[in-house]
Amino acid sequence: MDAAAVRKVRSFNRTTAERIGALSDGFLGRGRPMGESRTLWEVGQDGAEVRELRARLGLDSGYASRVLQSLERQGLVKVRPSGADARVRQVELTPAGVAECAELDRRADRVAWSFLEPLPVDKRANLVNAMVEVDRLLQASTVVFGVEDPTTADAQWCIQQYFDELNQRFETGFDPTRGIQAEAHELMAPAGALMIARLRGRPVGCGALKFHGRAPAELKRMWVSRDARGLGLGRRLLAELERHAIASGVKVVRLETNRTLKEAIALYRSSGYREVQRFNDEPYAHHWFEKRLRKGS
Amino acid sequence: MDAAAVRKVRSFNRTTAERIGALSDGFLGRGRPMGESRTLWEVGQDGAEVRELRARLGLDSGYASRVLQSLERQGLVKVRPSGADARVRQVELTPAGVAECAELDRRADRVAWSFLEPLPVDKRANLVNAMVEVDRLLQASTVVFGVEDPTTADAQWCIQQYFDELNQRFETGFDPTRGIQAEAHELMAPAGALMIARLRGRPVGCGALKFHGRAPAELKRMWVSRDARGLGLGRRLLAELERHAIASGVKVVRLETNRTLKEAIALYRSSGYREVQRFNDEPYAHHWFEKRLRKGS
DNA sequence: TCCATTCTCTGACCTTAGTCAGAGAAATCC
DNA sequence: GGATTTCTCTGACTAAGGTCAGAGAATGGA
Numbered sequence: 001m002d003a004a005a006v007r008k009v010r011s012f013n014r015t016t017a018e019r020i021g022a023l024s025d026g027f028l029g030r031g032r033p034m035g036e037s038r039t040l041w042e043v044g045q046d047g048a049e050v051r052e053l054r055a056r057l058g059l060d061s062g063y064a065s066r067v068l069q070s071l072e073r074q075g076l077v078k079v080r081p082s083g084a085d086a087r088v089r090q091v092e093l094t095p096a097g098v099a100e101c102a103e104l105d106r107r108a109d110r111v112a113w114s115f116l117e118p119l120p121v122d123k124r125a126n127l128v129n130a131m132v133e134v135d136r137l138l139q140a141s142t143v144v145f146g147v148e149d150p151t152t153a154d155a156q157w158c159i160q161q162y163f164d165e166l167n168q169r170f171e172t173g174f175d176p177t178r179g180i181q182a183e184a185h186e187l188m189a190p191a192g193a194l195m196i197a198r199l200r201g202r203p204v205g206c207g208a209l210k211f212h213g214r215a216p217a218e219l220k221r222m223w224v225s226r227d228a229r230g231l232g233l234g235r236r237l238l239a240e241l242e243r244h245a246i247a248s249g250v251k252v253v254r255l256e257t258n259r260t261l262k263e264a265i266a267l268y269r270s271s272g273y274r275e276v277q278r279f280n281d282e283p284y285a286h287h288w289f290e291k292r293l294r295k296g297s
Numbered sequence: 298m299d300a301a302a303v304r305k306v307r308s309f310n311r312t313t314a315e316r317i318g319a320l321s322d323g324f325l326g327r328g329r330p331m332g333e334s335r336t337l338w339e340v341g342q343d344g345a346e347v348r349e350l351r352a353r354l355g356l357d358s359g360y361a362s363r364v365l366q367s368l369e370r371q372g373l374v375k376v377r378p379s380g381a382d383a384r385v386r387q388v389e390l391t392p393a394g395v396a397e398c399a400e401l402d403r404r405a406d407r408v409a410w411s412f413l414e415p416l417p418v419d420k421r422a423n424l425v426n427a428m429v430e431v432d433r434l435l436q437a438s439t440v441v442f443g444v445e446d447p448t449t450a451d452a453q454w455c456i457q458q459y460f461d462e463l464n465q466r467f468e469t470g471f472d473p474t475r476g477i478q479a480e481a482h483e484l485m486a487p488a489g490a491l492m493i494a495r496l497r498g499r500p501v502g503c504g505a506l507k508f509h510g511r512a513p514a515e516l517k518r519m520w521v522s523r524d525a526r527g528l529g530l531g532r533r534l535l536a537e538l539e540r541h542a543i544a545s546g547v548k549v550v551r552l553e554t555n556r557t558l559k560e561a562i563a564l565y566r567s568s569g570y571r572e573v574q575r576f577n578d579e580p581y582a583h584h585w586f587e588k589r590l591r592k593g594s
Numbered sequence: 595t596c597c598a599t600t601c602t603c604t605g606a607c608c609t610t611a612g613t614c615a616g617a618g619a620a621a622t623c624c
Numbered sequence: 625g626g627a628t629t630t631c632t633c634t635g636a637c638t639a640a641g642g643t644c645a646g647a648g649a650a651t652g653g654a
Contacts, residue, residue: 001410005425009409012428013317015435020314033610051631063612065633087620087631112306113298118438120529128302130430131309137424138312141415232417330640348601360642362603384601384650 012134023111028104032074039067040097041104043077047092050079076100140231143199145240150187150194150208158196158206162223169260170284180282182220186210193248194221195241197233204228207237209245209253216252216290217245222264234267246293253293256285309431320408325401329371332356336364337394338401340374344389347376373397437528440496442537447484447491447505455493455503459520466557467581477579479517483507490545491518492538494530501525504534506542506550513549513587514542519561531564543590550590553582 028037042048042057054064068091071077076097082088093101116124148155166174187194187208197205205224211217219241224233245253254276257264265287269275273289280288325334339345339353351361365388368374373394379385390398413421445452463471484491484505494502502521508514516538521530542550551573554561562584566572570586577585 001406002413002421005413005421006406006409008425008429008432009412010405012432013321013409015432015439016313017317017321019435019439020310021318024310024314035611060611060613061632062614062634067611069633081620085621085631089632108307109298109303112303112310115306115435115438116299116302118440118529118533119434120532123434123437123527123529124299124302126430127434128305130427130434132305133423133427134431135305135309135312137416137420137427138316138412140420141412142312142316143415230420232415232420235417236415332641357641357643358602359604359644364641366603378650382601382651386602 019115023114024108027107027111030100030104030107035063036067036071037104039064040071040076040093040101043091043093043097044101045093045098047090049082050089050091053091071097137231139199140228140233143197143204143228143231143233143236145195145197145237147189147193147244148196150184154203155184155194155196155206158203158223159221161225162206162221165223166258166284170258171260172284174284179284180280182208182210187220192217193241193244195237195244197224197228197237199228205233205237207241209241209248209250211248211250214251216254217248217250219253219255222255229263234263235271238267238271242291242293246295251293252290254279254288254290256280256282256288258284259286316412320411321405324404324408327397327401327404332360332364333368334401336361337368337373337390337398340388340390340394341398342390342395344387346379347386347388350388368394434528436496437525437530440494440501440525440528440530440533442492442494442534444486444490444541445493447481451500452481452491452493452503455500455520456518458522459503459518462520463555463581467555468557469581471581476581477577479505479507484517489514490538490541492534492541494521494525494534496525502530502534504538506538506545506547508545508547511548513551514545514547516550516552526560531560532568535564535568539588539590543592548590549587551576551585551587553577553579553585555581556583 025034028034030037038057039053039059042053048056050064050068053059054061057064059067068077068079072079075094078092078094079089080092082090116127119127150156150159163174163176182192186192187210190211192208192210194206194208196203203225205228206221207219207223208221209217209219219238222234222237224237242253253273255268255273256279257268259265268289268291271291273291276288276290278285278288279290322331325331327334335354336350336356339350345353347361347365350356351358354361356364365374365376369376371393372391375389375391376386377389379387413424416424447453447456460471460473479489483489484507487508489505489507491503491505493500500522502525503518504516504520505518506514507517516535519531519534521534539550550570552565552570553576554565556562565586565588568588570588573585573587575582575585576587
């Protein structure tokens, strides 16, 4: 733990928390409790189902019900039974609600501008650049990893992204029907596992394991979204997969990879994988790696 | 208002508020209401008077009283009448309170570290650098300007800083007893005004006006602290002084300055001051400027 | 000495933001 | 067709974080 760096981060935390908190609450509240403003905002232009709203904002059903009643009394939203299923209720903004949302939007803009406005023009650009950098790098620490069902739309999307990436990068292109397959059922317990990395719920990376009993497990489908690279996600994903493998009784992990995937190869090497003799006949592979897992790692 | 920049600032606000808020509350609360933790922290190693504590934290007297009682019941602080004035009460940490503060400190360190920890080492440095930049530039928007009594210790300190700066920069050094004086009473209403810029209560700049009835007012004592330069404070200070001058019925402001003060000269020129013939015999001056004030400016 | 002020405490009250345990209606499963 | 599940609402309750109006003691100034 780097003490000087920690001191700077704490100073940053204090300054920004104060600055953002003070302004946002006073300015965006509009005399209304913040919970109502947040809900109003979340209903948005397109309306939403109450259950979906509750899930997004993490509200208790009783609490959500009362917040919506209050907004309805203020004439900002209209709640009515959904057409398809009369149990679920559909919330929509009234014209007054739309106007109020627009006002909140303008106010949030003004809060943002109040950070920039006092600065000379060139410093404004510096501040924005630094904020973009902080934003991006902070997001890395909010990424969550989890083993998921490989048949869901999100999982399929990740795997498609992975295929697209390979197709772009391999000198020969990539055809998923050639070479060694990994069907969805092979990536589900107990045959295997698919781990997905999510940023604010959006998938930004994946990686999979195929178990082979006492024989080495295979590592497959390692992919990190283009806009989330350079944040160390690949390494964390690999570590999570190894942890999961150890927990499943795996002793050795092996993988094959293509020579064009330089960052991946560097990642494997620096994570303790050593290159071994070809152990399968994957047509797209140039390198084969293996690692003996240990509890501590 | 630059829409693209505003969008980036808003994204930054959202990310950091979420990240800092979520972690800090859960982690620093220690099962205790946050108000108590904040108060405990503010009492600090040296103890404090209750009224001072209230002022710093902006608490109601009744509320503060109850928070302190609760902390006392937990054995973390000791409240007793102050020696000098039996109305005011002095708060001090008990040994348990000192230990608890140290624990809070360690936790705040861990929160800070949790931002850096998931990142690869080189990105950690990038994040810290960007945070330092944001921290510094955001502070600019928290600076407040106000006309103050020139006889206070803070005001005297600012003027001394100004003299020291001149003494370092003038080729000939600077002796405040030579040249045209501006005594404290000349900078007080109705003869003049001293404006001080403060960052978190600490003075970081000053500037003064001397009124001469219908004749042009004089601008004096423009100074910005070394560590707050490059944030556009000089320009804002000048604008505030001009606003104050207009409100006091001033039509024209003039000033003299030394050729070594290049940034100041550039500021005057770009703020609408034009160079005029020498209008006094200030021995340290090389340039004389004048500006006709207008309501809108 | 007396009056006004300062500082703290107490009691009464308030809002926000929840949580929890049902109840009732609609939909789905078997 | 009946049982179970899903979704929403209501009522009762809680904690945190405050506000406001005095009361009482100590102090300072005329």
